[in-house]
Structures are given as C-alpha cells and as structure tokens.
Amino acid sequence: xxxxxxxxxxxxxxxxxxxxxxxxxxxxxxxxxxxxxxxxxxxxxxxxxxxxxxxxxxxxxxxxxxxxxxxxxxxxxxxxxxxxxxxxxxxxxxxxxxxxxxxxxxxxxxxxxxxxxxxxxxxxxxxxxxxxxxxxxxxxxxxxxxxxxxxxxxxxxxxxxxxxxxxxxxxxxxxxxxxxxxxxxxxxxxxxxxxxxxxxxxxxxxxxxxxxxxxxxxxxxxxxxxxxxxxxxxxxxxxxxxxxxxxxxxxxxxxxxxxxxxxxxxxxxxxxxxxxxxxxxxxxxxxxxxxxxxxxxxxxxxxxxxxxxxxxxxxxxxxxxxxxxxxx
Numbered sequence: 001x002x003x004x005x006x007x008x009x010x011x012x013x014x015x016x017x018x019x020x021x022x023x024x025x026x027x028x029x030x031x032x033x034x035x036x037x038x039x040x041x042x043x044x045x046x047x048x049x050x051x052x053x054x055x056x057x058x059x060x061x062x063x064x065x066x067x068x069x070x071x072x073x074x075x076x077x078x079x080x081x082x083x084x085x086x087x088x089x090x091x092x093x094x095x096x097x098x099x100x101x102x103x104x105x106x107x108x109x110x111x112x113x114x115x116x117x118x119x120x121x122x123x124x125x126x127x128x129x130x131x132x133x134x135x136x137x138x139x140x141x142x143x144x145x146x147x148x149x150x151x152x153x154x155x156x157x158x159x160x161x162x163x164x165x166x167x168x169x170x171x172x173x174x175x176x177x178x179x180x181x182x183x184x185x186x187x188x189x190x191x192x193x194x195x196x197x198x199x200x201x202x203x204x205x206x207x208x209x210x211x212x213x214x215x216x217x218x219x220x221x222x223x224x225x226x227x228x229x230x231x232x233x234x235x236x237x238x239x240x241x242x243x244x245x246x247x248x249x250x251x252x253x254x255x256x257x258x259x260x261x262x263x264x265x266x267x268x269x270x271x272x273x274x275x276x277x278x279x280x281x282x283x284x285x286x287x288x289x290x291x292x293x294x295x296x297x298x299x300x301x302x303x304x305x306x307x308x309x310x311x312x313x314x315x316x317x318x319x320x321x322x323x324x325x326x327x328x
Contacts, residue, residue, distance in 0.1 A: 113203035
C-alpha cells in the first residue's frame, strides 16, 4: 500500500461497507420478522438479534465513527464527551454482535448434540432472555470506556477529539480492564465458537453414522432420509455463520495478542508502512466486514429468504410498470 495516498483506503472501504451493510441487514430484519422463511422461532430470534446488532455496528462504528472522522473531522460528533459516548457504543455493539454469534452457535450445538436439554433450552423464551442479557451486559461492560479518553484540544472552553489517557497505559486497574475487555471480546468468543463447532462436528458424524445404519436397515440404501435433509439446512447455516466469524476475526485476535504481548500502544495515523498499524487496521477492517456478510450467508443458505428478497426487489419494479401507463 506504499503507492496509495494516506487514508484513501479507509475513505473508499468504509463507505462501501456502509452502503452494503445497512440495506442488507435491514432487508434481512424485515424478512425474518415476517416469519415466512420456515425457520423455528428460536433460530429466528437469534438471526434477527444478530442482524440488528450488525446494523448497529455499521451505523455506530462505520458511519458515526470511521466515515464521519474521515469526511467530517470537526463535526459535533468530535466533541470529547460525544466522542467518549461513541466509543462506548462502538464497543457495546461489537461485543453484542460477537456474543450473539456465540449464543447462536451454542443454541445449535444443544439442538444437535443434547437432545434432552434441547427441549428446555432451544425455545423462544430462553432465546429472548439470552439475547437481552447479552445486550445488557455488553452495555454495562463498556460504560467505563467513556472515562478512558481526554480531549486533544480545548477551544473556547469546548473539549475536542478523543485521546486515550496516559493513565490507561500505566494504571494496573486500567491495564487489567483492557486485558479483560480484550479477552471477553474477541478472544473468548473466537475460542468458544471454535470449540463448539468442533464438538458439533463430532456429534454430527456420530449421529449420522448411527442414523444411516438404522435408516438403511428399515428403508433400504437408496432412499433419502427426510430428517437428515432437514437438519442439513440448519447445520449449513450454523457453519457458514460461525466459519465467517472465525475467518474475519482471526487477524483481529492476532493483532490484539501482538499489541499486548509486545507491550505496544494503540497506533494512530494512516501509515501502512508501520507493521503494527497495518496489522491492527487490517484486523479492524475484516472485523467490520463481518457485520455485512451475515445477510448474504442467510440468503445463500436459505431458499425462502432468497425468494423473499426477490419478491422485495420485484415489488417496486412491478409497481412502477403499473403506474407508467396511467401517467401517459
């Protein structure tokens, strides 16, 4: 990226993320809320909550933070107290999105591997409670972030912009908070999703072998098992969502460990020749990309969602076709 002007990568990349992420997540939210996709209410609750938090990530982190900082650097949003609130909201939205992915992965693991627990755990009531608790804890956890910043300039008694306080790097309390925050998101979700997927795969392999033997004995080798076909859709959706999370969060997790183990400070500026800066920003960019990937995963793995999207696109076109002759 040496030949690319400073900041141009961000100036192009983040508007694209916003332009794709906002309509894609809004479309998925509307489609899932109509409950015409053949998914259980429990799964629908998790997918809607994930789409909502992904939309919040795009709005708060990408639009109000990154894009505003690039194109409107001295707006009202750059006043220090507002900047601090934005930082807290950014972390809360990202935490909620990550942990809801863990919750969905756990729900599918229980549904596939723990048949006795499935009856009690995989319900819409439990899903609603889990979603509410995750979002509430994410907000509470990140309130402290507001107090980690100080103004860079004070003009006419108005504090402008945000800079991390020096005490954030020297105080044991702040150091512990920073480590805990980084472990809780994204490191722990990353590890849990890997572990749950490994356990789910093992359970699926064992269950499939047993069911194939039983089905072959009772129905013959050549007949398909409708229950297996039904489960495949849920399994594909699970692995697509969690696999996307693992791939897009991997570099971000690496940068988190690298910065802390090497005892580096947070990089600022737009210097891609700086290896630490390039690593951190590449991790952030991939992490934020995950917030607009899930809608395409839903559409790619669920036929009824694709049909609803097609109908949504066709409706305004058909309406225009009907209106045009009357205008003439």
